[in-house]
Amino acid sequence: MSDDFPLGLLFGLLFLLICLSAFFSSSETGMMSINRYRLSHQANSGERPAQRVLRLLARPDRLIGVILIGNNLVNNLAAAIATVLAIHFFGEVSGPAIAPLILTIVILIFAEVGPKTYAAIRPERIAYPASLVLEPLLKLLYPLVWLVNAISNGLLRLLGVRNIDGGADNLTRDELRTVVHEAGTLIPHRHQAMLLSILDLENVTVNDIMVPRHEVMGLDLDDDLEDILARIRTSQHTRVPVYKGDINNIIGMLHLRNAARFLSRGEVTKAAIVQEAREPYFIPESTPLHTQLLNFQKQKRRIGIVVDEYGDVEGLVTLEDILEEIVGEFTTDVAGLNQEIHPQEDGSHVIDGTANIRDINKALGWQLPTDGPKTLNGVILEHLESFPDGPACLQIGSVRMEILEVRDNLITAARCWQPVRRPVRRG
Known part of the structure; x- marks a missing residue:
């Protein structure tokens, strides 16, 4: 065959097939890695590339089918041409053994790892242009894609997979909380706090x-x-x-x-x-x-x-x-304006027993338990499991407390503070 076709043509075809393999490999990774929520937003804003990608992702089985059909086709053709070239250079005995080894390394580097890594990092740069080719290619190869999908989807149904469609990517409350946390500088910290507070309204x-x-x-x-x-x-x-x-x-x-x-x-x-x-x-x-x-x-x-x-x-x-x-509070210095919290010179706070635990946590950044009693007096009594006869010391979580005043079966004042943790020196 090498005598019938010039070596330059064979090398050119092999190079073209490796490039096509890289295209299909990167397209698969780019399509699957693209941010669905950003994609939906761009599609709703009228961006045609995003709309094309969204249509393709609506049926991921068909999308993957056309990509893998194209990828396997060009890889098999590349293997055949590589074998012909190897026989020409290394002989009929060594050529068929050397060709798969060399071609595997070339495809692995230039058509798999490299393109897929880039597509995973920059999925939109790959997915949007690739959709221009994949959408008409899907229509052209639809009978073959349908046959392959019919067989593969049948096997999936035997494994219990019923819904083949892409479906909607709905987020749970905890997942949405994670998205807000990981937004980083894209959403200002103040706005993140407000969004998280809205999510917490159901729990309060x-x-x-x-x-x-x-x-x-x-x-x-x-x-x-x-x-x-x-x-x-x-x-x-x-x-x-x-x-x-x-x-x-x-x-x-x-x-x-x-x-x-x-x-x-x-x-x-x-x-x-x-x-x-x-x-x-x-x-x-x-x-x-x-x-x-x-x-x-x-x-x-x-x-x-x-x-x-x-x-x-x-x-x-x-x-x-x-x-x-x-x-958040409509005041800037909550602890200073809250008449129930009195800062002391030593860094502690004298707090009224009737002070609300949530207000204390907000004002001082503490983590006192809020799933039980609502006031400091109630939290202390729940922790002691008895009414104190007089001044006493205790620790709830990381907050240390000293009961200062007890009156009419009510803890009216307590001094509270969080010890400063000092780093432990080693060596």
Whole structure:
């Protein structure tokens, strides 16, 4: 055969076949390695190369079929030509043995490892141009591809694989969290924190972020009218609950903007206060934050009264409280502005026993447990499993605590700090 065809032509055909083998090998890796979410975004933005690749990936069995048919075809032709050349140079005895060895090394380096490595690193640079060839090639070889796929898909069904289509690449919540973490500088750290906070809304209930009932500032209609008016004038809140005798007997929510109506008239009565109050909106304490956020939007509300399973008031929660779970506190120095956390000169903090554990963790960057009691007093009592007779020391996780004051069966203050870990010197 070498006598019938010039050696230059045979070497040229062999070089062309190796290049085609590199094309098919890199196309396979590029197509399979491309970022599906970036591809979908580009396709939805109208980019035609991305749309072509997305159409090919919709049926990965057909895509792989046409690539492997082309790859095996050119490799077999390359092996035949390489054998003819080897016989010409090394004889009929040694040639057939030397040809596979040399061709394997050449294909491995120049048509497999090299192209596939580049395609894995830069999949879009390979996949987009390759789609121009693979899409018409798939139509041209469709009968052969269909036959090969029919046999291979039948074998896959025997192994329990039913869905051959590419399908949708849906992410779980944990997988989406990993994607956000690995975004690096592509998403600013502040935005990453907000995205992760949104994902955590389902795991947090209104009971975790509510203002507890003992901290709720309301208007008791049993108080003197002058005391009620003084509270209205000095209130730092825009909405306050109105109740009679006990906070469990809430009559309504008063917006201080509406209070200006009866304050301007001069003659104020308790009946006028009740008339301006809006019907209260009650929230079960176990409601997840993402559900409550939608409920606030649906009900056109900004504040709700949190109640337990018996209907007793546990506290109140506002729309701003939920938004702070997403975007963070609206203040820059939480520990400095939080009246329950008092920084000390030695680096420790004196914290009120009624302080919320989530607020402590946010303000100080600690990891105190939040799956049990909600306050520092409750966490300490759960850890001790008994009520302390007086000052005591303990450690919860990495935080050390010293009980400073106990009053009326309540730990009212504790000094807390995290020991500084010093590196251990060896040698």
